Amino acid sequence: MSYGWSSEAEALAETVMARYPQKRSATMHLLYIAMREDGYLTNDGMRRVAGLVDLSPAQVLSVASFYTMYKRRPVGKYLVSVCTSISCWLLGGDDVLHAVEDEAGVADGQTDDEGLISPEHVECIGACGGAPALQVNYEFVEGLTPHKARELVRWLKSARPEAAFADEMQELFGGDTSFDWAIPDHDGAPNPIPAFQALGTINTRDTGTA
Amino acid sequence: MSDPLILTARMNEHPATSHTLATYEATGGYVAMRTVLVEPGMEPGAVTDEVKTAMLRGRGGAGFPAGVKWGFLAPARPSYLVVNADESEPGTFKDRQLMERDPHQMIEGTIIASFANDVNHAFVYIRGEYPKSARRVQAAVDEAYAAGYLGSDILGSGYDLELTVHIGGGAYICGEETAMINSLEGRRGEPRLKPPYFPAAKGLYMMPTIVNNVETLSNVPWIINEGGAAYAAIGPEDSPGRRMCSISGHVNKPGNYEIVEGLTWRDLIFDVAGGIRDGNTLKAWVPGGASAPWFVPAEHLDLEVTKAVIDAHGSMSGSGAVIVMDHTTDMVAAAERLVRFFAHESCGQCTPCREGTTWLDMILRRITSGQGRAADAGLLYDISDNISPGVTWPPKMTTICPLGPSAVSPVASLLKYFDDEVEEHIANARLIPVTIGVRR
Numbered sequence: 001m002s003y004g005w006s007s008e009a010e011a012l013a014e015t016v017m018a019r020y021p022q023k024r025s026a027t028m029h030l031l032y033i034a035m036r037e038d039g040y041l042t043n044d045g046m047r048r049v050a051g052l053v054d055l056s057p058a059q060v061l062s063v064a065s066f067y068t069m070y071k072r073r074p075v076g077k078y079l080v081s082v083c084t085s086i087s088c089w090l091l092g093g094d095d096v097l098h099a100v101e102d103e104a105g106v107a108d109g110q111t112d113d114e115g116l117i118s119p120e121h122v123e124c125i126g127a128c129g130g131a132p133a134l135q136v137n138y139e140f141v142e143g144l145t146p147h148k149a150r151e152l153v154r155w156l157k158s159a160r161p162e163a164a165f166a167d168e169m170q171e172l173f174g175g176d177t178s179f180d181w182a183i184p185d186h187d188g189a190p191n192p193i194p195a196f197q198a199l200g201t202i203n204t205r206d207t208g209t210a
Numbered sequence: 211m212s213d214p215l216i217l218t219a220r221m222n223e224h225p226a227t228s229h230t231l232a233t234y235e236a237t238g239g240y241v242a243m244r245t246v247l248v249e250p251g252m253e254p255g256a257v258t259d260e261v262k263t264a265m266l267r268g269r270g271g272a273g274f275p276a277g278v279k280w281g282f283l284a285p286a287r288p289s290y291l292v293v294n295a296d297e298s299e300p301g302t303f304k305d306r307q308l309m310e311r312d313p314h315q316m317i318e319g320t321i322i323a324s325f326a327n328d329v330n331h332a333f334v335y336i337r338g339e340y341p342k343s344a345r346r347v348q349a350a351v352d353e354a355y356a357a358g359y360l361g362s363d364i365l366g367s368g369y370d371l372e373l374t375v376h377i378g379g380g381a382y383i384c385g386e387e388t389a390m391i392n393s394l395e396g397r398r399g400e401p402r403l404k405p406p407y408f409p410a411a412k413g414l415y416m417m418p419t420i421v422n423n424v425e426t427l428s429n430v431p432w433i434i435n436e437g438g439a440a441y442a443a444i445g446p447e448d449s450p451g452r453r454m455c456s457i458s459g460h461v462n463k464p465g466n467y468e469i470v471e472g473l474t475w476r477d478l479i480f481d482v483a484g485g486i487r488d489g490n491t492l493k494a495w496v497p498g499g500a501s502a503p504w505f506v507p508a509e510h511l512d513l514e515v516t517k518a519v520i521d522a523h524g525s526m527s528g529s530g531a532v533i534v535m536d537h538t539t540d541m542v543a544a545a546e547r548l549v550r551f552f553a554h555e556s557c558g559q560c561t562p563c564r565e566g567t568t569w570l571d572m573i574l575r576r577i578t579s580g581q582g583r584a585a586d587a588g589l590l591y592d593i594s595d596n597i598s599p600g601v602t603w604p605p606k607m608t609t610i611c612p613l614g615p616s617a618v619s620p621v622a623s624l625l626k627y628f629d630d631e632v633e634e635h636i637a638n639a640r641l642i643p644v645t646i647g648v649r650r
Contacts, residue, residue, distance in 0.1 A: 067379025
């Protein structure tokens with residue numbers, strides 16, 4: 001019965017709440033912090049968020065269940081989100097999804113036995129100019145082919161990078177991008193939560209890879 | 211297109227460093243902010259007037275003039291400003307580029323817009339699937355705070371502004387401004403009824419709120435520097451200025467292009483975007499994001515790409531996303547893919563949308579999977595008519611927000627231009643058990 005967050009997470013939660021005129025506005029941020037603490041969004045995590053923002057746990061669940069990125073079941077270390085909306089579909093997004101599922105050995109929405117890969121199909125991720133595209137832990141890989149998508153999944157399984165770095169994955173497996181990325185990006189996502197400073201969910205490499 | 215670039219000039223000239231404060235300032239950045247706040251300093255109303263003169267239209271989809279929107283701000287205080295960076299309309303990827311490669315341009319526009327609207331706390335609502343954009347914007351916000359461009363008493367002007375970067379949770383509907391406000395309050399992203407909840411009167415925390423798109427605000431520094439009249443002089447009178455156009459699908463050169471309206475669709479698709487892949491034939495295109503009714507070559511290819519002309523021909527320039535489909539495309543399947551998006555993203559508040567989009571999707575899916583029934587075309591129309599009576603454009607509404615009618619656009623276009631494909635699918639249907647409702 002002694003559920004609790006790390007002191008680091010508690011401190012981050014205070015910082016986040018202070019950035020809004022009303023602390024309830026921090027709910028979405030706090031749900032990500034709860035996910036980081038437990039690996040996914042647990043009932044305990046939602047109760048902790050409810051306590052912080054003075055809502056009932058049911059109210060927090062009602063918010064969390066509205067959005068697709070709050071995962072209320074365990075997800076693999078690498079969440080592979082394949083876009084199958086119109087522009088990606090026109091250029092073979094469904095084939096990319098099937099290749100990812102096949103190589104991962106599990107279907108859309110499932111996680112492999114090892115807890116490594118979770119394929120999912122998603123609606124438009126804003127990479128239409130580099131279709132078909134996917135994200136690993138919300139870091140982009142654009143201009144894919146089914147073959148390259150297979151190689152990417154195989155690489156995730158064998159190399160097991162500490163975090164998903166878009167530049168690295170794009171260089172190894174990607175093709176044309178929606179626009180010139182131009183600026184090297186040294187930040188990556190170690191878990192299926194958006195990698196963002198304010199969420200404390202970021203891995204940074206000293207030197208870029210691309 | 212001999213006019214200088216406005217939105218993408220800096221990133222083209224300084225590709226490796228356009229996101230930094232140093233490059234931004236070395237290329238004229240934060241000069242407009244100084245003009246407004248200190249040297250010589252402007253009245254908030256004068257800033258709004260300049261943007262009205264520019265006839266800057268919102269670039270998020272609705273195309274409403276930004277200055278006019280600002281003019282609606284109710285007198286109660288505090289007021290808030292929310293930057294709409296929840297770019298999710300299928301086909302659209304321009305704000306991502308503007309945020310990742312020139313975040314200070316958007317931030318300067320935000321500071322100016324906030325000053326004009328007497329705002330002391332603004333928010334950038336970035337979709338959760340854009341963490342890289344959020345990182346770049348947050349880093350730029352941090353730089354701006356350190357330089358004294360955000361925070362208390364900016365440049366000694368006495369003006370205070372806090373800017374908070376907020377990251378979403380994966381929901382297209384939060385791009386609708388009242389849904390965005392609910393989401394920013396820590397609620398489900400469900401749109402609010404208008405009236406009474408017009409953001410300019412009862413927005414964030416029930417206070418007057420302005421919601422502007424990333425690209426809209428990114429135009430504002432140029433307008434202050436060069437004058438609203440100079441902006442209004444670029445391109446067509448009714449929708450002047452430069453805008454980002456995201457082109458995707460079966461073209462040789464997909465990407466974001468900063469255009470001036472007034473070229474033709476033929477210019478845009480065959481010249482700017484390099485024509486159709488593999489020498490294929492153009493079949494149809496979506497002129498302004500997934501919500502827009504389709505255009506077809508026989509009727510629309512030589513029309514001008516301007517808001518007024520697109521509106522007059524029953525569609526919209528919307529978010530500026532052009533999705534091109536060649537002759538190999540199964541148009542029933544394309545419609546299904548578009549409708550599926552809206553069915554997935556419906557917030558569920560309004561019955562016509564929640565049930566209607568789901569049924570449209572299931573019926574289209576059964577047609578494409580060889581299970582179509584003779585009455586299905588009529589049924590598609592009937593459901594569309596229930597969501598948006600008369601199936602007209604602009605759509606009549608039975609719902610709180612336009613998401614439901616948006617799902618009708620591809621269906622109406624399909625029945626209007628490609629009913630033969632619907633009939634062909636149905637004629638070739640196989641009589642095996644129907645399996646509907648399995649979403650994948």
